[in-house]
Amino acid sequence: MTAVDTDSKNKYGQTLTQEAVTVEDSIVPTLAEITVDGEDVTDVKAIEEEVVLTFEEDINPDKVSLVSFEVAGYNVTAVDVTDNVITLTVARKAGSTLAATPKVGTKVTQKATVKDANGNSLTGLSAEVAVSNADVTPPIITNVVIGGTTDEEVTAQDTLTFTFSEATDKPALTDSSFATGLKTLVLANNGSATWNAAGTELVVVLGDNPTITADDTINFVAADTVEDLAGNDFGTEIIFTVPTLVGSDF
Structure with a gap:
């Protein structure tokens, strides 16, 4: 330590001195x-x-x-x-x-x-x-269009077009990607499931002799669920319930 002068004096007029103290930072940095x-x-x-x-x-x-x-x-x-x-x-x-x-x-x-x-x-x-600021909102289906049907059943080569609320990862989908109970979409037999380039629209073409009928439900199985580009799962909730169809509806 070093003695330094101060501005203070004692009663005899002598300048007071005090030892200089060096203060060192020894504190570990912490997050704010x-x-x-x-x-x-x-x-x-x-x-x-x-x-x-x-x-x-x-x-x-x-x-x-x-x-x-x-x-x-x-x-x-x-x-x-x-x-x-x-x-x-x-x-x-x-x-x-x-x-x-x-x-x-x-x-x-x-x-x-x-x-x-x-x-x-x-x-x-x-x-x-x-x-x-990560995107944590899962995609949803905003519209479903049935095309090609002119009778009272969903039949071979009919299309189901699903529109999503945002771009998805466009996974490859097969019959096993959809949970339909004991019913089938028979995509493997002249059917298909294709995405548009943006991943916002999925077109499912039913294969030969599909067995789904009115009031059947369709949803994605967990292993093949759709995700948006931020990794949010669409989930396994029902994406479509087959309606009762009549020719005048199409």
Whole structure:
């Protein structure tokens, strides 16, 4: 310690001195907090294809790398440090059905030591995405059109055209993709299920001798359910109930 003069004097007119004290930051960096729905949560946001971690103090950019953090279900492809903010650019792992933008609850785990601007080390951080602009709305069917029928039954080569509310992943569909009870669409026998280029319209052509009749229901089985481009499942709810048909309806 070093003695320094002050502006104070004692009763004898002598200038008082005091020892200089050096204050050092030895506090480990922590994530800042934000309030979401009335609760305080760590400031971890997912914006498009980036996960943004905001700390209480500046981070040393030389102590952050591609392997510093792991984002569950994603590869970290780039990292940026600006003052107290670490931005991880992420991409879905091969074969993943996750959305391009990590959703709320996605785990972020520290895998290597990070240091703040004063050299304090942070290890073992585990957090979750608290705010995300990811699309979490599943697609729905907005319209169904029956074509080709001129009698009282749905018969061979009739078409069912399903319009979806948004673009889908256009999965390949077969007879086993549809749950119809003991009834069949017989797509494998001169039938088909094809998507338009945008993935918003599915045209099902019934094959020879389909057995579905009025009041039968059709839905997707879980293994082949349709998803939108953000990875939201359409689900297995009923997509169509065969109506009672009469010739004058077509």
